[in-house]
Amino acid sequence: MKIDFIKNSKYFIILSLIACIVSISSILINKIDMGLEFTGGIEIELYVKNRNILKKITNELAEINDIKIENYYNNNIKIKIKKKNIDKAKQNIETILENKKKYIELISTDYIGSEISDDTIKNTIVATILAVISMIVYLSIRFQYKFAIGATITLLHDMILILGMISIMKIEFTIAALAAIFTVFGYSINDTVVIFDRVRENIKFKKKIDYIIINNSINSTLSRTLITSISTLITIIILIIICGKILFEFSIILLAGIIIGTYSSIYISTILTVNLSNYINNIKFNSKINNYFEKIKRKVRTPK
Amino acid sequence: MIILLLFLFSILYSLPNLYGEDPALIINSKSNKNINLLDNIKKKLDFYNIECKSIYTNNDKVIIRFKSTNIQFECFNLFKNEQNNEISYFLNMLPSNKLYYLNKIGSYPMKLGLDLRGGIHITLKVNIKNKIKNELKGKIKNLEYILKNKNIKYKDIRELNNKNFEVIFEHVKDIENTIDILKNKFKEINFIKNKNFIKITLKRVKKLEIRNNIINQTILILSNRINELGISDSIVKRVGKDRIAIEIPGIQDLDRAKRILGKTATLSFMLIDTKHSINRAIRGKIPKNSKIYYDKNNNPFLIKKKSVLDGDSIVYASSGFDEQFNKPCINIKINTDKIKNFEKITRKNIGKPMAIIYKENYIINKKVDNKIINKEEKIRKIINIATIMSSLSSNFQITGLSIQESKDTAIILRSGNLPATVSIIEEKIVGPTLGEKNVKNGMYSILVSLLLIIIFMFYYYKKLGLIANIILIFNLLLLTSLMSIIGIVLTLPGLAGIVLTIGISIDSNILIFERIKEEKKDTLITEYIISKSFKNAHNSIIDANCTTLLIGIILFLLGSGPIKGFAFTLSIGIITSMYCSLFLIKNVIELALIKNIKILK
Numbered sequence: 001m002k003i004d005f006i007k008n009s010k011y012f013i014i015l016s017l018i019a020c021i022v023s024i025s026s027i028l029i030n031k032i033d034m035g036l037e038f039t040g041g042i043e044i045e046l047y048v049k050n051r052n053i054l055k056k057i058t059n060e061l062a063e064i065n066d067i068k069i070e071n072y073y074n075n076n077i078k079i080k081i082k083k084k085n086i087d088k089a090k091q092n093i094e095t096i097l098e099n100k101k102k103y104i105e106l107i108s109t110d111y112i113g114s115e116i117s118d119d120t121i122k123n124t125i126v127a128t129i130l131a132v133i134s135m136i137v138y139l140s141i142r143f144q145y146k147f148a149i150g151a152t153i154t155l156l157h158d159m160i161l162i163l164g165m166i167s168i169m170k171i172e173f174t175i176a177a178l179a180a181i182f183t184v185f186g187y188s189i190n191d192t193v194v195i196f197d198r199v200r201e202n203i204k205f206k207k208k209i210d211y212i213i214i215n216n217s218i219n220s221t222l223s224r225t226l227i228t229s230i231s232t233l234i235t236i237i238i239l240i241i242i243c244g245k246i247l248f249e250f251s252i253i254l255l256a257g258i259i260i261g262t263y264s265s266i267y268i269s270t271i272l273t274v275n276l277s278n279y280i281n282n283i284k285f286n287s288k289i290n291n292y293f294e295k296i297k298r299k300v301r302t303p304k
Numbered sequence: 305m306i307i308l309l310l311f312l313f314s315i316l317y318s319l320p321n322l323y324g325e326d327p328a329l330i331i332n333s334k335s336n337k338n339i340n341l342l343d344n345i346k347k348k349l350d351f352y353n354i355e356c357k358s359i360y361t362n363n364d365k366v367i368i369r370f371k372s373t374n375i376q377f378e379c380f381n382l383f384k385n386e387q388n389n390e391i392s393y394f395l396n397m398l399p400s401n402k403l404y405y406l407n408k409i410g411s412y413p414m415k416l417g418l419d420l421r422g423g424i425h426i427t428l429k430v431n432i433k434n435k436i437k438n439e440l441k442g443k444i445k446n447l448e449y450i451l452k453n454k455n456i457k458y459k460d461i462r463e464l465n466n467k468n469f470e471v472i473f474e475h476v477k478d479i480e481n482t483i484d485i486l487k488n489k490f491k492e493i494n495f496i497k498n499k500n501f502i503k504i505t506l507k508r509v510k511k512l513e514i515r516n517n518i519i520n521q522t523i524l525i526l527s528n529r530i531n532e533l534g535i536s537d538s539i540v541k542r543v544g545k546d547r548i549a550i551e552i553p554g555i556q557d558l559d560r561a562k563r564i565l566g567k568t569a570t571l572s573f574m575l576i577d578t579k580h581s582i583n584r585a586i587r588g589k590i591p592k593n594s595k596i597y598y599d600k601n602n603n604p605f606l607i608k609k610k611s612v613l614d615g616d617s618i619v620y621a622s623s624g625f626d627e628q629f630n631k632p633c634i635n636i637k638i639n640t641d642k643i644k645n646f647e648k649i650t651r652k653n654i655g656k657p658m659a660i661i662y663k664e665n666y667i668i669n670k671k672v673d674n675k676i677i678n679k680e681e682k683i684r685k686i687i688n689i690a691t692i693m694s695s696l697s698s699n700f701q702i703t704g705l706s707i708q709e710s711k712d713t714a715i716i717l718r719s720g721n722l723p724a725t726v727s728i729i730e731e732k733i734v735g736p737t738l739g740e741k742n743v744k745n746g747m748y749s750i751l752v753s754l755l756l757i758i759i760f761m762f763y764y765y766k767k768l769g770l771i772a773n774i775i776l777i778f779n780l781l782l783l784t785s786l787m788s789i790i791g792i793v794l795t796l797p798g799l800a801g802i803v804l805t806i807g808i809s810i811d812s813n814i815l816i817f818e819r820i821k822e823e824k825k826d827t828l829i830t831e832y833i834i835s836k837s838f839k840n841a842h843n844s845i846i847d848a849n850c851t852t853l854l855i856g857i858i859l860f861l862l863g864s865g866p867i868k869g870f871a872f873t874l875s876i877g878i879i880t881s882m883y884c885s886l887f888l889i890k891n892v893i894e895l896a897l898i899k900n901i902k903i904l905k
Contacts, residue, residue, distance in 0.1 A: 105735065105737075106733065106735045107735045107737070107738050108732075108733060108734050108735060108738055109731065109732065109733035110731070110732050110733075111728070111730060111731035111732070112729075112730055113429075113727075113728070113729030113730055114729075115429065115729050116427060116729050116730045120864075123862045123863075123864075124862075126862060127858055127859065127862040127863075130858050130862075131854075131855055131858050134854050134858065135851065135854070138850065138851060138854060139851075142847055175863075175866075175867055176797060176866075176867075178867075179797060179859060179863070179867050179870050179871070182855050182858075182859050183804065183852075183855070183874070185855055186851055186852035186853075186854070186855035186856070187808070187852065189848075189851040189852070189855075190808075190811070190848040190849075190851060190852055191848075193844070193847045193848045193851060194815065194844050194847075194848055197843055197844040197847060197848075198844075201840070201843075220822065221818075223818050223821075224814050224815055224818040227764065227814050227818075228807075228810065228811040228814050230760075231757055231760060231761075231807050231810045231811075231814070232804075232807030232808065232810075232811070233807075234753060234756050234757060234760065234807070235753040235757070235803045235804065235806050235807040236803075236804075236807070238749050238752050238753040238756065238803070239749050239753075239800060239803055242745050242748050242749040242752065243742075243745045243746065243749055243796075243800075244745075246742065246745075246796065247796065247797075247800055250797070250800060251800075254804075
């Protein structure tokens with residue numbers, strides 16, 4: 001069974017463009033809810049058995065500036081302040097909790113000072129740049145540079161879509177979310193590389209990259225792509241079901257990322273590469289452009 | 305043959321992980337007295353009605369294993385409250401007894417991270433800037449003396465932007481000579497000429513030396529303090545230029561740990577200035593060599609600046625109760641060198657009052673001009689005033705602090721004072737119940753996803769699927785054994801990394817199997833199909849895995865804590881899966897072919 005992927009390519013490009021625009025606008029309007037490790041601040045999760053004391057604590061804490069208190073089921077509360085300089089607030093919280101120490105069971109605490117959060121942001125940016133550069137270099141070495149560019153644009157497309165999803169679903173962008181994004185990064189390139197590898201193999205016969213080769217390549221790798229995606233999806237879904245809340249940001253980004261990554265590997269990267277390759281080939285042989293350059297040269301040499 | 309060995313090897317080194325660890329208490333008798341420690345402790349356990357899994361001796365130590373961490377803490381607290389200074393207690397997680405033989409070959413269970421075990425992680429920043437400034441200040445004093453000696457006329461020495469100093473001159477021609485003279489005397493300082501003044505800074509090498517010394521000393525002192533809390537498997541290590549990361553697993557009294565770790569506290573003995581009036585001093589006329597200190601009730605006292613005895617002369621301190629009034633006290637023993645001086649001064653001042661002053665330095669973050677800076681604040685309080693009855697010698701007691709304060713101060717005095725102040729810039733606490741829940745969930749996810757994938761593979765690829773499953777299990781065994789051997793700490797994201805590895809490693813096998821399916825259409829010769837599929841799939845496998853590996857390595861280098869764990873498990877998982885699907889699978893398939901198992905039907 002052969003599916004013609006390239007025939008409907010136009011629609012998919014338009015779909016991707018719309019998705020990108022929606023994502024970018026959501027990111028600009030809704031902003032992304034950055035996690036504690038990036039903003040600095042404090043996050044404490046407590047369990048208080050006695051409902052009255054729970055209410056008392058909540059009321060006392062509510063008076064602190066910028067504090068957010070989330071009430072879960074089962075007498076759990078989560079106290080959050082996401083700001084850089086919270087020394088005073090931290091002391092206030094500690095004083096309030098110290099008095100009722102006997103009734104409180106501490107589940108977890110996270111305090112990130114401003115220095116550490118600045119460092120984290122810096123490291124994140126460096127890691128992202130490094131990752132993108134290493135991808136481009138690796139792909140350029142193993143494949144032609146056209147593949148590298150096509151794959152990189154595909155990656156950017158994936159990132160925009162995922163960040164858009166994070167922004168729309170109001171998922172907190174923690175460091176776990178960042179790790180998930182990087183994993184999706186690697187996974188998406190993984191998929192793209194497999195398809196490109198097949199293309200590379202098929203090119204050995206014909207020297208040009210064209211639509212027929214792409215179609216054949218995608219079709220022959222389709223079953224592999226599907227099964228790998230299914231097996232990885234199984235593992236992620238298990239993670240979501242069993243580990244639930246704790247790894248939520250991580251798992252759901254992986255889930256969406258794998259789906260988006262597979263889709264983009266099949267459609268976006270291939271189409272981009274073919275178009276890029278045609279465009280570059282056209283430039284080389286396009287006499288119109290050469291003539292244009294000649295005209296300009298002549299105009300510059302002869303004075304008016 | 306090699307495969308079998310590898311298989312056995314990985315099973316041996318993964319096995320300990322199945323057995324888990326026991327919370328344990330290790331009891332040591334410090335003195336050489338021949339007390340039958342084991343019997344004593346057994347009696348105590350009966351008395352307090354504490355249930356234990358087992359109790360035995362090992363190399364003069366008594367080891368008690370408990371069923372849960374709660375009982376472990378309970379027992380620890382009860383024993384500690386008995387105030388027996390001859391016996392030391394240590395909390396620890398010990399690997400199961402049954403692993404004795406495995407332990408002999410170096411096979412231990414994986415170390416669990418904080419989010420799986422519960423505990424506290426603190427990052428401290430050491431305030432070195434002040435120390436460097438003080439060092440420079442000291443040298444400047446010498447400088448002034450030398451300049452005066454050589455009759456060099458300068459206008460002023462003043463401090464530049466909180467870090468450096470500069471000497472301002474009247475005449476420019478003096479500068480060159482001065483610089484030469486100074487350079488010879490002060491080899492650790494940079495002198496830079498700038499118009500009519502010389503800028504003075506410490507040489508970089510010297511700054512580095514100071515920094516390294518302070519950090520190393522701080523790490524030593526902090527390790528000692530943590531030992532005092534009874535935790536034996538904690539980590540204190542340097543991170544970057546001026547930070548120290550401390551990880552204390554399984555601790556219960558978190559507030560106390562934080563208090564003890566961050567404190568720079570000391571005691572000073574100072575004489576009270578009886579010659580001048582305290583009332584006049586309050587109104588502004590403070591005599592030259594004295595200072596005002598306040599006691600607990602905010603009463604002011606005039607104290608002579610030059611101290612009689614300082615904290616660093618204290619060799620040993622322990623907390624207890626004094627014999628007369630049963631008040632909490634600190635027993636102090638002084639350095640033998642300082643005893644003579646102390647005796648002399650106290651003898652001269654018999655009948656006069658002496659104040660014992662508690663000094664503590666700490667750092668708070670203050671917002672100054674929209675920037676957040678660390679400011680050092682001091683507490684100075686008089687905890688007691690004693691009249692000198694006779695010349696004091698090397699051992700004595702101090703009262704005036706509460707029980708908890710006495711205990712904590714004793715620990716701080718014992719372990720030594722931190723050479724520079726520290727501030728907590730990051731703090732993560734995971735309670736023990738959350739830790740245990742995380743472990744359980746992590747384990748379940750791995751097992752369930754493994755099972756589902758195995759079923760899926762078997763259903764879709766039939767006999768080949770069986771081979772894939774064998775490879776997958778082998779892969780995981782290799783992964784766990786490598787992690788146990790290398791000693792990387794396992795965190796919850798690390799477990800997620802293992803789950804992910806299950807999914808990704810299957811990918812390589814799938815690549816091969818799909819190729820096999822394709823080649824089947826062309827020929828029927830099994831060997832040919834297999835060898836051609838392998839050859840073609842190799843490139844894809846290498847490329848695809850290398851790209852994910854690159855990501856894993858970048859994450860590992862730039863991430864911290866749990867992310868590092870995730871990146872590590874992912875990277876190792878990819879490497880083992882590459883080995884398994886490039887080399888191992890060949891061996892397994894060859895084995896199947898030799899035994900004439902028709903794998904392609």
